[in-house]
Amino acid sequence: MKKLLILGAGTGGTIMANKIRKLLSLDEWEITIIDHQKTHYYQPGFLFVPFGMYSREDVMKPKANFLPMGVELIFQEIDTIRASDNQVVLNDGKALKYDFLIIATGTRVVPEETPGLLGPLWHKQIFDFYTIEGAMALCDFFKTWPGGELVLNIADMPIKCPVAPLEFVMFADAFFVERGLRNKVNISYVTPLSGAFTKPRASKVLGKLLEEKNIHIIPDFYLERVDNEKKVLVSYDEREVPFDCLVTVPVHKGDPMAGRSGLADEMDFIKVHKYTLQNEQFPNIFVIGDAGNFPTSKAGSVVHFQADVLNENLMCAIEGRPLTGSFDGHSNCYIETGFGKGALIDFNYDTEPLPGLFPFPGVGPFGLLKESRMNHYGKVMFRWIYWHILLKGKEMPIDSKMTMAGKKM
């Protein structure tokens, strides 16, 4: 029997298990997926939790529910990948052989990278919303907060879903307007980037939106430490930003297992070819999603588009053909802008987000790079699509390659 191992049963691992299961004969292949956590979190939903729009139950389901028959699921921590021996060693010492390996171990927030972040104010006046615990604690805090300096800080790039912090401050604006507290809450967006977003045209549009909502952008701020006593953020060039409530997007890293296995860069992101998704040193290892050092957004949409390419290239590799699939860096994000509206951006490695209509050129129904009610409904509907279509690896009416049709230069 030949063996395919998938590390990580999150978005990427689950989609791949569902897709590849249909292509490989179970008479010839054993497919095993390994993860240490039993719960699958709908991570885009974390954004809604602090504002009481989603509960914990809305964003969690058992991982086992989404995996097909014929795929063995092991709950266990992974110790190392011994790539030269084609082996994965689990925490209990057990070694699993593989013919092909898919790594989908994602990324995680590492607040301990920043001195003071996990100080006495952690989950009292300092919160993250990239974990369910942080999002729930912030939800409780907001219930009785009388107002003050609300600071959203991005500690470093890359982060998961680079639009989520923007959505957070726009939701916060709407939330405090609705509570009649907006005049008591000053909202600042403190970022290491030079503007609201990474890509110039989107940055301009989104920057203007923030300005209209009276959210102050403090750009080029690279966080060194958090002073809990003085309640200030301190940057490496010694600027200070005071806060009463700090919402942090901490430094992100890959799985430390990747670093231990000698496959990753300094941030534990696995070195991978950005077009083929193949590891350059070990051609029987492929990487999908946040775990890789791809120069594109760390986001579920990217994983979804990569899955088609990975499926193709893995089959090429298994059948001994040259790899024909090429990932273009396609990313697609709905951006909640508050008050029941949303925006949408669609881009890849080479093309920045442009205005237009999506997914059907000239028709829509979604408008690119502008606010509309329809875009908000797109995001709301997406949770259902995620659980029922996306994770199961079923087809969606969006091509994995970005198209210029419907976009205006």
Place this chain on the structure above:
Amino acid sequence: MAQKIIAGVTVDVTEEGYLTNPAQWTKEIALEIGKEENVQLTDKHFEVLNFIRDRFAKNETMTIRSVGNSGIIDIKGFYGLFPGAPMKKAAKIAGISKPASCV
């Protein structure tokens, strides 16, 4: 594609002044761009510049933090050498593309 004469040599640059062909880079060009950016280059600067050029040639993404973890310099020191926006400034002076890590 825009062109610019730096230190007597015609090089291809982006609108923002980043070299588009790292092979056209020389030490003299670095010194000249450094002056424009108000950075007086020392040997330590060149050690960092060579490191990021090397990483760039290998197609590896870089952030301020990964340079800070490189063993050549820490983040504070990196800020000291290239004040304000060290990654962007260092990339410009090193003759490589504007950092694409911020995606």
